[in-house]
Amino acid sequence: MTYDLAVVGAGIVGLAHALAAASRGLSVVVIDRDAQANGASIRNFGLVVVSGEEPGRQRRLAERSREIWLEVARPAGIEVLHTGLLAVAQRPEALALLEAFAASESGAGCTLLSQEELGRRQGGLNLGNLRGGLLSPAEIRIESREAIPRIAAYLEGELKVDFRFATTVSGVSPPVVETSSGPIRAGKVVVCPGDDLTGLFPELIARHEVQRCKLQMLRLAPSGLRLASAVVSDLSLVRYPGYALLPEASALRARLEDDSAEALRNGVHMIAVQSADGSLVVGDSHHYGKTPDPFGSEAVDALILREFGAVFAKSPTVSRALDRHLRLRTGARAFPRAGGRRCPSRDDHQRHRRQHGFRHWRGNHKRAIQLKRPAA
Ligand SMILES: Cc1cc2nc3c(=O)[nH]c(=O)nc-3n(C[C@H](O)[C@H](O)[C@H](O)COP(=O)(O)OP(=O)(O)OC[C@H]3O[C@@H](n4cnc5c(N)ncnc54)[C@H](O)[C@@H]3O)c2cc1C
Numbered sequence: 001m002t003y004d005l006a007v008v009g010a011g012i013v014g015l016a017h018a019l020a021a022a023s024r025g026l027s028v029v030v031i032d033r034d035a036q037a038n039g040a041s042i043r044n045f046g047l048v049v050v051s052g053e054e055p056g057r058q059r060r061l062a063e064r065s066r067e068i069w070l071e072v073a074r075p076a077g078i079e080v081l082h083t084g085l086l087a088v089a090q091r092p093e094a095l096a097l098l099e100a101f102a103a104s105e106s107g108a109g110c111t112l113l114s115q116e117e118l119g120r121r122q123g124g125l126n127l128g129n130l131r132g133g134l135l136s137p138a139e140i141r142i143e144s145r146e147a148i149p150r151i152a153a154y155l156e157g158e159l160k161v162d163f164r165f166a167t168t169v170s171g172v173s174p175p176v177v178e179t180s181s182g183p184i185r186a187g188k189v190v191v192c193p194g195d196d197l198t199g200l201f202p203e204l205i206a207r208h209e210v211q212r213c214k215l216q217m218l219r220l221a222p223s224g225l226r227l228a229s230a231v232v233s234d235l236s237l238v239r240y241p242g243y244a245l246l247p248e249a250s251a252l253r254a255r256l257e258d259d260s261a262e263a264l265r266n267g268v269h270m271i272a273v274q275s276a277d278g279s280l281v282v283g284d285s286h287h288y289g290k291t292p293d294p295f296g297s298e299a300v301d302a303l304i305l306r307e308f309g310a311v312f313a314k315s316p317t318v319s320r321a322l323d324r325h326l327r328l329r330t331g332a333r334a335f336p337r338a339g340g341r342r343c344p345s346r347d348d349h350q351r352h353r354r355q356h357g358f359r360h361w362r363g364n365h366k367r368a369i370q371l372k373r374p375a376a
Contacts, residue, residue: 004187005189007192011041022160046147047273052240077154080141082228086118086229093234101134122229123226129310135229143276218282227274236271268285268303
């Protein structure tokens, strides 16, 4: 048989393409070299970030992405564990940035919270160290380790998508896809290989300056703390472009360069989310390279935990049974580190746009490579 579409990669990007195609009535096969999805898509916070996205196209894509997650969650049996994102401010510069965000178009629907209101909204905060916060209602959080296999099962059961796991794709030349289990025929092929930048179409990928990135996260043992939503802190506000591109971010960045240089050097910021068993997933760090080393660093863990301790009153206990598997993560990101900077700034974006005519940011690597059948 010849499928309408073959998708290489059963991570979230591959599954999203399969969903879009199968929903339109196309016949689809998804091929993955692993026996089950095992890449970045099952190793993340599961946070669908909306407020943090750059205004314009990225923001609209994030909003659409959230809608699709909500459409699929119920029929696929996926629980939404958090709704909303609470950004808490330790420094006056962070509070000023949150106020500017709330007043901007992107901040529509968000609520600024005083220190007292923060305490009412979220228990267990280190309130003495916090000046206020902002609640964005737009974010949702799912448990990606469970959600990804459930989406695959939903696609297979309801939308009749075929899956070929434990099958490596070695060549793509529509209508033939060469695999370790023999050729598969498809009119169109979408390649979504995650951080495998050298397997298929290396030259094409190289042109987009995609870099690999190692991230560390920790799982903290349940401690009675209940998160009402995902929580982020000052360091996150200079990472997420929705906040970081506002003029008010410069003062916060300067302050952090002064008092948190080590955290910035390691790309550390704090996101805390909660799993159904009460444990917290807390992270993360960012180290870029062609092949980042595969080892977790205690020093980086300590930086993440220090930021957690600045926001939450209870001292964290790393769940030794659980933390190790969350330590090492690799993903891919289409933004080159600019000469010695810790994280991309507005200038980096503008320089990049001048050079390349478009702006790379997280998520751009998700653009899949699509091959059409050559005209007869
Ligand atoms: C620690 C961490 C936290 C993150 N947190 C978030 C978050 O909260 N929210 C968010 O939106 N994003 C987050 N991200 C980013 C997000 O996880 C990734 O952008 C996303 O999962 C990438 O999905 P993917 O399908 O491209 O890649 P993957 O999930 O890596 O899937 C790629 C698949 O392709 C397969 N493959 C590759 N080459 C071949 C081949 N030749 N033949 C067959 N199969 C092949 C692989 O086996 C793999 O299964 C996070 C990332 C990390 C690392």
